[in-house]
Amino acid sequence: xxxxxxxxxxxxxxxxxxxxxxxxxxxxxxxxxxxxxxxxxxxxxxxxxxxxxxxxxxxxxxxxxxxxxxxxxxxxxxxxx
Numbered sequence: 001x002x003x004x005x006x007x008x009x010x011x012x013x014x015x016x017x018x019x020x021x022x023x024x025x026x027x028x029x030x031x032x033x034x035x036x037x038x039x040x041x042x043x044x045x046x047x048x049x050x051x052x053x054x055x056x057x058x059x060x061x062x063x064x065x066x067x068x069x070x071x072x073x074x075x076x077x078x079x080x081x
Contacts, residue, residue, distance in 0.1 A: 005025055005026070006025075006026040006029075006031040006036055007023040007024065007025060007026065007036065007037035008023065008024050008025075008026050008031055008035050008036065008037065008060055008064065008077055009021070009023060009035055009036070009037050009075065009076040009077070010022055010023070010024050010056075010060050010076055010077045010078075010079055011074075011076045011077070011078050011079070012051070012052060012056070012079050012080075012081060013078070013079070013080045013081070014051035014081055015051065015080075015081070016051070018051065020051075020052065021076070022052070022056075023037035024056055024057050024060045024077075025057055026057075026061070027057050027058065027060075027061040028061055028064075028065075031064075032068070032071075032072050034072050034075055035064070035071060035072060035075070035076065035077060051081055052081070053081055056079070056081075059079050059081070060077050060079055063077050063078065063079050064077050
């Protein structure tokens, strides 16, 4: 059986003000449709980004749990690092 991994659209804002739109693997099931990355095979952001923490998926998951309605309204999960 093929199991599909949902990817979440996220906007990462670094301390220096740079913004990065990336797709992050979902840790929890049931990603709201407006927050899913448009391409099932999307592998994430464009190249190496130095401000992205190793625990990014956990930060996105926590932000989605705490601010689900606002994230859905925006169309992405906002994480400041």
